[in-house]
Amino acid sequence: MIWVEILSRHREVTARFRIAASEARIGRGYDNDVIVDDPYVAANHLRIFRDEAGQWITEDTGSANGTFIDGVRTRQSRFAIDGKQLIRIGQTLVRIREANYAIDPERLAPSDRPALPVALAAGLAATVLGLSALTIWLGQTSEPRASSYLTALLGIIGALLVWTGLWALLSRIFSGRSRFLRNLLIALAGILALTVYNEFARYCAFAINWPSGIIYQYAAAWTVLAAICFLHLREIGPARLWLKGAIVTTVLATAIAAQTLQQSEAFSDFGRQNTTRLLMPPALRVVPVKQEDNFFRDIAGLKARLDADRGKAAAGKAGR
């Protein structure tokens, strides 16, 4: 006994036919055992039969478009089936398996499945919203207003739901399951990573006098975005991860390069770094206070850069 399976383009079984006889025919005509409604399939396309050795054989019975095995370029006329091949006739994928085909063992169901992810999502959401509220509170120097929290927090919640909903929809379309909770977890983890990075970068800019973390914040933001996009894509389907990774990496590199270019052009247009020089409570300072002479020695070093800028400007003007 064999089973003939018709697969979708996403390699999912859409129809299954049980063949008890020792021979079966596949084609578009009504004289076949399995009828395939594909205009690129011949009226009688394939014949499946058992040879003398008892091996199941597939044979093209003279179609114009031919028969192919997925992943092999050459046209096949007769081949033994192994249950794993995807046979392409016309635009249809067919898989043929014997009744004794070895399948994966039964997977054990997690005992109390939804509890942990739900708790995790709630915890992450509370952390993200709490951190945002704290940031707003610590930055508030004028009259406290409920709306300044409400607007920001509702904005975050809204963006989160739209983003997760979009990925759930894509997942539903392409893999049949929306996996809303897992997509939500990914998005929350992304926001949390970004928030923690931002606060850490701000702290470093002041406490250890290291402003690069803020200056290149945009690169971190793009990286986090790329990482969560990759995880979302993995949720949709684990197939071809390397391709998904490559696409995400390419988009990430392009985005960072474009923004770096845009920032350097803005710098030469407006002559100003688009960064704020941050202050924090004096108690947070980590690096020692510099001797005045050392500070002014560093500053004297800036002169060379300014003069180089002037030289470049003069050269540019002469060149025009």
Place this chain on the structure above:
Amino acid sequence: MNDLIVLIARALRTSLLPLLLATFVQSAVCAPGAPSSAAEGIYASAPPRLLQIRTLLADAGRQTSIGSGFLVSADGLAVTNYHVISQAALEPKTYRLEYRGADGSHGQLSLIGVDVANDLAIVQLDKRDAPFFTFDKAAMEGAMPKGERLYSMGNPLDLGFTIVEGTYNGLVEHSYNERVHFTGALNPGMSGGPAVTADGRVVGVNVATRRGGQLVSFLVPARFAEALLERVRGRAAAPSELRGEIGRQLAAWQSSLYKSFADQGFRPASLGPYRAPETSASWFNCWAQTNADATPKPRASINSTTCTSDTGLYVASDLNTGSIQINHSYVKSIDLNQFQLASLLTNLSQPRVVGGGPFRKWYTPERCHEDFVSAAVTPAHPPLRAIWCAQAYREFDGLYNVVLVAVSQDDGREALVSRLNMPAIGYEDAIALGKRFLEAVQVTR
């Protein structure tokens, strides 16, 4: 109409008011005690020696700005303001100069020399042996009595040559540049015109008016015009690279300005527990501000003092530089926590390099450095968060705009934000001044 707007806009921006002067002749001194007839006499004799100076777009042949001027020698040399001819001085390929005499004569002008610091220029007319103005002896020696009647002449708003009666009020106080305070109505277009005594001798050159004031006008003392005239007499034309010359004059003037600023030194002013460096120079205008009466009630009190020097120098129609500023803000938390106060201080301490005019035309990008600094490890010197930003002038070697901001780091509930703006300064001068400034920030608890 468009030209007129250009003229007005330009004069307002520079705070300069050109006045056209009709020269009087000696004979004008006919009726002592009857000033109006003196004005009549002065005006009657002025036309051959009084000029309107027009800057023309070379290709279009139309004026882009208008000022006044007056003849000072028989061989056709005339005095005007630098700001009247600055476009032609900086962009000789784009602009050219033309004069129209009050007597109807007109012709080409060539530039002979400029004095940027005193906003003066000498131009050469293509006519010879015309009558000219002479300088007043008493004014040159500074012996002019306050209250003396002066007559200022020019072509205000291109409406025609006029004479304006006013009074001499001595030199302007709290001014680094020597300027005569003239109480009279100067208007745009009269820049570069002469202000003369009743006997027709030049006391000063119309240069500016105070925006928002009434009849408060300024003259460049005549002795600077005479000095410049002596310097350039015999020159056939201005040095070919006038831009370089202007840059050198600017650098020399700024260098002596900052030397004088440094010589005057800083004196401590009390702001809460802090002692903040204020300048001892008399040519600064100082004002205080507070947010104590703000609504809603502020959550941190901010009391600040700002001292600005009146040393702004006209370099080009879009570049006015040289005004030094010292600003201190004492910030004390009322009900802000330390983080919130730090956010407030962050806003107050952003280094904004002050440079007028379009950035890409005049300046290189700004470069900054920030760090924790201490002048000395004593309780009197609080640790500071210091931010230094500087940009170079593209055209003028050795000149930079520098701003230094220092925020005291000795207490989380209050702080002093000190700011020193040094436009158009030499880099070493800026470092020396910045050092003294930081050392002078002190605290007593």
